[in-house]
Amino acid sequence: xxxxxxPRPEDGFLNGKLLIASPGIGDPRFDRSVILMCDHSAEHxxxxxxxxxxxxxxxxxxxxxxxxxxxxxxxxRPVLLGGPVxxxxxxxxxxNDFQTSDSTLPVTGDIALSSTKDALDAMASxxxxxxxxxxxxxxxxxxxxxxxxxxxxxxxxxxADEALVFSSDIEGKWQNAxxxxxxxxxxxxxxxxxx
Numbered sequence: 001x002x003x004x005x006x007p008r009p010e011d012g013f014l015n016g017k018l019l020i021a022s023p024g025i026g027d028p029r030f031d032r033s034v035i036l037m038c039d040h041s042a043e044h045x046x047x048x049x050x051x052x053x054x055x056x057x058x059x060x061x062x063x064x065x066x067x068x069x070x071x072x073x074x075x076x077r078p079v080l081l082g083g084p085v086x087x088x089x090x091x092x093x094x095x096n097d098f099q100t101s102d103s104t105l106p107v108t109g110d111i112a113l114s115s116t117k118d119a120l121d122a123m124a125s126x127x128x129x130x131x132x133x134x135x136x137x138x139x140x141x142x143x144x145x146x147x148x149x150x151x152x153x154x155x156x157x158x159x160a161d162e163a164l165v166f167s168s169d170i171e172g173k174w175q176n177a178x179x180x181x182x183x184x185x186x187x188x189x190x191x192x193x194x195x
Contacts, residue, residue: 013040014146016108018164019047020156020177023188027154029084032174035139036093036165038105038113045141048091048113050165051173052081054136062090062134063124066117071126078170082135092119093165094132108160131166156181 019035035047057079063070082091092114096106105113123132141149149155158180167173175185 014157015040016160018158018160018177020158022153022156025154034173034177036107036160038107043143045146047139048082048093048135049139051170053170054079054081059134066120068120068124070124073126074124080133080135082137083139085138085140087137091115091135091138092123092132094129098122098129110162111165133166
């Protein structure tokens with residue numbers, strides 16, 4: 001992708017899109033990251049990293065620490081590191097079969113974001129959202145920052161895919177996201193050059 005193909009605010013915002021880190025991103029915090037963009041406007045951008053784990057932390061531990069009642073059906077999954085901003089704050093990405101009227105942000109037609117204990121209660125219940133994940137922290141950009149990174153070819157943009165977003169193959173998400181664009185990592189890294 002060259003800078004002529006980079007999305008710009010006048011072309012529309014990236015709500016509900018995937019950002020896929022290019023090999024030359026230059027920021028180790030986002031090396032090989034895949035981010036679901038949840039909110040993007042002229043003033044800011046916010047997304048959840050989908051393929052970084054919080055080492056040693058699993059969902060049942062978080063539920064126990066927060067006093068969330070666990071059902072027999074609660075799935076033991078890793079907790080994701082959603083980004084470097086507000087790492088102590090939890091965000092639940094989930095299918096749209098769960099929502100609260102005042103605290104759920106639609107992200108795509110099928111995926112929404114909630115950051116309340118109600119979302120955690122739903123995840124741990126006997127009738128959880130069809131698909132969900134918990135991330136601590138988020139990736140955030142101020143006005144114009146993301147657009148500058150896009151113009152510098154730090155990110156590739158793809159349509160969000162529910163199967164990829166909620167895939168249990170956390171380590172494979174970067175390569176799988178590239179395949180949505182028809183790109184193999186070997187081709188991309190060979191073409192990226194150096195800055």
